[in-house]
Amino acid sequence: MTRSQQEQEQEFHAVTLERPSIVDARDAVADGIDRGALVTVFGRCTVEYDGRASSTLDAGDRHVMLKPDGAALVHTDEGQQPVNWQPPGCDHEVSCERRDADADRSDAAENAGGTGTETETETTGTTETLTLESVRSTPDERLLVRFRNVLQVSAFSGTDETELALSGTEEDLRQRLLDEPDLLEPGFTPLATERDTAAGAIDIYGEDDAGRTVVVELKRRRVGPDAVSQLRRYVDALGRDLHADATVRGILVAPSVTDRAKRLLTEHGLEFISLEPTAT
Amino acid sequence: MTRSQQEQEQEFHAVTLERPSIVDARDAVADGIDRGALVTVFGRCTVEYDGRASSTLDAGDRHVMLKPDGAALVHTDEGQQPVNWQPPGCDHEVSCERRDADADRSDAAENAGGTGTETETETTGTTETLTLESVRSTPDERLLVRFRNVLQVSAFSGTDETELALSGTEEDLRQRLLDEPDLLEPGFTPLATERDTAAGAIDIYGEDDAGRTVVVELKRRRVGPDAVSQLRRYVDALGRDLHADATVRGILVAPSVTDRAKRLLTEHGLEFISLEPTAT
DNA sequence: CGTTCCATATCGCTA
DNA sequence: TAGCGATGTGGAACG
Numbered sequence: 001m002t003r004s005q006q007e008q009e010q011e012f013h014a015v016t017l018e019r020p021s022i023v024d025a026r027d028a029v030a031d032g033i034d035r036g037a038l039v040t041v042f043g044r045c046t047v048e049y050d051g052r053a054s055s056t057l058d059a060g061d062r063h064v065m066l067k068p069d070g071a072a073l074v075h076t077d078e079g080q081q082p083v084n085w086q087p088p089g090c091d092h093e094v095s096c097e098r099r100d101a102d103a104d105r106s107d108a109a110e111n112a113g114g115t116g117t118e119t120e121t122e123t124t125g126t127t128e129t130l131t132l133e134s135v136r137s138t139p140d141e142r143l144l145v146r147f148r149n150v151l152q153v154s155a156f157s158g159t160d161e162t163e164l165a166l167s168g169t170e171e172d173l174r175q176r177l178l179d180e181p182d183l184l185e186p187g188f189t190p191l192a193t194e195r196d197t198a199a200g201a202i203d204i205y206g207e208d209d210a211g212r213t214v215v216v217e218l219k220r221r222r223v224g225p226d227a228v229s230q231l232r233r234y235v236d237a238l239g240r241d242l243h244a245d246a247t248v249r250g251i252l253v254a255p256s257v258t259d260r261a262k263r264l265l266t267e268h269g270l271e272f273i274s275l276e277p278t279a280t
Numbered sequence: 281m282t283r284s285q286q287e288q289e290q291e292f293h294a295v296t297l298e299r300p301s302i303v304d305a306r307d308a309v310a311d312g313i314d315r316g317a318l319v320t321v322f323g324r325c326t327v328e329y330d331g332r333a334s335s336t337l338d339a340g341d342r343h344v345m346l347k348p349d350g351a352a353l354v355h356t357d358e359g360q361q362p363v364n365w366q367p368p369g370c371d372h373e374v375s376c377e378r379r380d381a382d383a384d385r386s387d388a389a390e391n392a393g394g395t396g397t398e399t400e401t402e403t404t405g406t407t408e409t410l411t412l413e414s415v416r417s418t419p420d421e422r423l424l425v426r427f428r429n430v431l432q433v434s435a436f437s438g439t440d441e442t443e444l445a446l447s448g449t450e451e452d453l454r455q456r457l458l459d460e461p462d463l464l465e466p467g468f469t470p471l472a473t474e475r476d477t478a479a480g481a482i483d484i485y486g487e488d489d490a491g492r493t494v495v496v497e498l499k500r501r502r503v504g505p506d507a508v509s510q511l512r513r514y515v516d517a518l519g520r521d522l523h524a525d526a527t528v529r530g531i532l533v534a535p536s537v538t539d540r541a542k543r544l545l546t547e548h549g550l551e552f553i554s555l556e557p558t559a560t
Numbered sequence: 561c562g563t564t565c566c567a568t569a570t571c572g573c574t575a
Numbered sequence: 576t577a578g579c580g581a582t583g584t585g586g587a588a589c590g
Contacts, residue, residue, distance in 0.1 A: 012341060012432040014322055016296055037344060038357045040320070042294055042436050050566040052501070053448030053557075061292055061438025063345070071360045072572075076440045077318045080351045080367050081443055081585060085569075087360050138576080151294040152434065156322050158341020160356045164363055168333030170581065199505060199540070200579065220581085221332070224564065225479060229509035230580085233544070258563060264479070264513070270400060277333075332583040361570060415578075418561080420585080450566065474589095480564065481589095500567080504579065510565090538578060562587090569584080575577095 018155045022096050022128045025150045028096040029066070029132070032155030039066040039092075041132070043150040047074055047084045051141025057083060062134060064145055066092045072134040072143055086143040090134040097129045097146070170203075170220045173277040177204065177216070177253065184251065184273055188214065199237035200230075212247050213238065218253035220277050227252060228264040236272070294361040296434045302376050302408045305430045309346070309412070310376040312435030319346040319372075321412070323430040327354055327364045331421025337363060344412060344425055346372045352414040352423055366423040370414040377409045377426070453557040454483065457496070457533065461486070464531065464553055468494065479517035480510075492527050493518065499534035500557050507532060508544040515550070 014038075017028050025041070032039040041064045047057040057074075062083070065073040070090035073082040108114055132146040174193065181188045185211025195205035204216035215238055217231040235250035242248070250270040257265070264271055295317075297308050305321070313317040321344045324344040327337040337354075342363070345353040350365035410427040434536035454473065461468045467489025475485035495518055497511040515530035522528070537545065537552055545552055 010326070012429075012431070014298065016298055016432060018294065018296055038355075040343070041433075042438075044292070044438070049568070053446060055444055055446040055568080057444050058442040060440030060442045061436070062440060063320070063436060065343070065355065067359075069355055069358045071358075072356075073360065075318075075345065075347075075353075076347045077347055077436075077438070078351075078368070078440075079586085080348075080353070080365060081569090085360060085568080087568090088358070125536070135569095139568090150293075151292070152296060153439075154322075154432065154434075156343060156357075156421040157433070158322075158324070158431075159341060160340030162340045163337040164335055164337050166333060166583080170582075185518075199544070214477070221583090223511060226506065226510070226565085229513060230506070233505060233509060256406070260563080262480070329583075359571085361582095361584090365583085367583095394585080417584090446568080448568075502578095506580085540578080564587105564589085566583105566587085567585085569586100571580105571582080571584100573579090575583105 002226050002264075002280070011038065012158050014154055014156045015153065018152055020150055020153055021145075022150065022200070023248050025130045025147070025153045026094050028153045029130070032153075033066065033092050033094065034156065035066075035155070036068040037155040037157045038068060040064065040154045040156070041066075041130070041145075041150060042146065042152045043130075043147045045074075045145050046145040047141070047229060048144040049084050052139055055084065059148070061151075066132065066134070066247055067166040070134070070136065074143075074145060076273075079165050084143060084145075086141065087135065088139075088235050090136040090143075093133045093135070095133075097265055098127055099146075168220065168277045170218050170277065173220055173253065173275065174203065174278070176277065177218070177275065181206070183275055184214075184216065185209075197234055197237035199233040202234050202238070205238075208249065212249055213242065215248060215250045217224050217250070217252050220254070221254065222256045222258065223252065223254045223271050224258050224261050225264055227254070228257075228261050228268070228270065232268050292438045294434055294436045296432065298432055300430055300433055302410050302427075302430065305410045305427070305433045306374050306376050307455070308433045308435060309410070312433075313346065313348075313372050313374065315435070315437065317435040317437045318348065318436045320344065320436070321346075321425075321427065321430060322435045323427045323434045324411075325354075325425050327426075328424040329364050329422070332419055332559070333448040333535070335364065339428065341431075346412065346414070350414070350416065352412070352425075354423075354425060364423060364425075365417065366414040366421065368464070370416040370421075370423075372548075373413045373415070375413075377411050379409050379426075407528055420539065446483070448500065448515040448557045449559065450498050451534065453498050453500055453555065456559070457484065457555065459499070463490075463534065463555055464494075464496065475478045477514055477517035479513040482514050482518070485518075488529065492529055493522065495528060495530045497532050501534065502538065503532065503534045504538045504541050505544055506535075507534065508541050508550065511550055512548050 016223045063075045069088040071088040072086035074084040132145040134143045190206040304459040327470040329335045343355045349368040350370035351368040355366040410424040414423045472485045
């Protein structure tokens with residue numbers, strides 16, 4: 001094995017502790033963070049969040065992931081979304097805390113202090129907690145996870161230089177229409193994309209065969225009222241930007257529209273063309 | 281230890297395999313899924329998705345989570361969001377596949393078939409893959425993760441009966457305004473919430489001290505043009521629903537607005553009141 | 561189921 | 576950094 005291969009191998013590994021002590025867990029998490037690893041902790045914990053909003057979560061068994069870019073994720077056994085999280089850019093800190101054994105059940109006891117209740121209880125078995133804290137600024141946000149029981153700590157190292165190749169996006173729909181403008185209507189001529197107006201940028205700006213200005217708003221999927229409002233904003237703004245007498249057509253391009261959106265389109269003299277991001 | 285405690289203990293545990301064989305990994309994943317555990321796999325894999333859109337991801341080291349509710353998450357070491365995923369409601373399947381060693385680098389070789397290239401290569405060391413597949417319908421979607429190298433498989437069992445307590449939401453802002461209507465303006469009287477119109481439901485519907493109809497749209501944070509359009513839709517719709525001569529005021533309530541939104545408000549004769557979800 | 565709208569939305573781009 | 580709009584948005588409430 002060459003030196004290069006050794007280094008690569010060294011980068012691709014996992015360290016796992018099962019049922020570690022709180023202190024061992026702390027050391028493993030700290031080491032993983034220091035080495036730029038992706039760290040996971042599974043166990044019984046409470047969660048507190050304060051920042052754009054505030055939340056608390058009582059004790060339960062959850063999976064926590066700390067990423068080297070500063071992101072933090074707390075997952076329960078349900079849902080695609082984490083129950084609590086922190087965006088990339090945070091500083092992760094890990095520590096041990098000696099807490100009142102009742103504190104995790106009721107934060108009312110948080111300020112009780114060492115009043116002799118630090119003995120073990122039959123339900124918790126320990127008064128020590130593994131504390132994970134992820135903090136960032138702009139906006140100021142703080143996530144706090146306290147484990148009273150840790151079943152597993154892991155630190156994963158690896159490489160991922162690849163990029164996702166995705167198709168079926170609004171960008172694909174745009175290319176499809178620019179490649180074949182007649183899909184909108186015969187004689188349509190695209191003149192610009194992302195054309196700026198006082199209300200924002202128009203997806204596709206062009207002219208119809210009669211020389212009338214056309215504003216095209218693209219959506220990759222079935223649309224509701226919000227997309228109609230968006231198109232309307234652009235048509236209004238362009239009408240002001242150009243002469244007051246100029247005729248501006250607004251066309252929504254999407255696979256389909258809801259009934260309410262259809263009504264709004266009609267109400268405001270806007271049009272709809274059914275088109276999907278990829279050819280069927 | 282009582283029987284009840286034993287059962288509870290049995291529910292809270294983790295099974296971990298480090299550097300398992302592909303076959304052992306398959307068995308551990310299958311067992312975890314069968315037992316309703318949260319299963320994680322870390323290793324070098326490729327990912328394919330097809331459904332609402334389509335995507336492919338070349339080989340890299342990633343963390344995969346399979347939840348008992350059918351959700352699947354593929355995480356790299358960066359970003360809060362998974363690089364690929366599947367929503368709850370999927371069926372997870374796990375299997376071993378014998379594949380052409382080059383197949384994971386280029387799917388062009390996928391249909392090559394057994395043409396004698398199944399010998400091990402120096403870079404992969406094996407031609408077997410651990411394949412995770414998560415499928416659902418409505419819409420038809422399929423996620424396929426193929427591991428060439430598995431560093432860890434874990435299956436976590438636990439309980440989480442708690443619910444998140446969250447504050448600082450739009451609902452809090454609504455309650456704040458309903459409790460103290462003068463925060464909007466002296467003499468404001470709320471008459472209904474979620475009042476339905478042809479354009480959708482109004483957050484708060486009421487009257488000012490002069491008996492004029494008031495439409496209030498709430499946002500928990502700083503708003504842009506979309507919120508103004510939304511308010512405008514409701515005001516327009518209510519104007520049609522009521523008599524044509526009725527005066528309808530539209531008031532946007534949020535912590536702050538962007539310049540462009542401010543301009544749109546003025547353009548359409550709408551108003552703005554600065555208010556946050558929670559008292560400062 | 562589909563529709564509608566909120567979200568600690570997140571993410572990428574641009575001025 | 577803030578604004579703006581897309582997202583395989585996800586999720587809940589409602590019809």
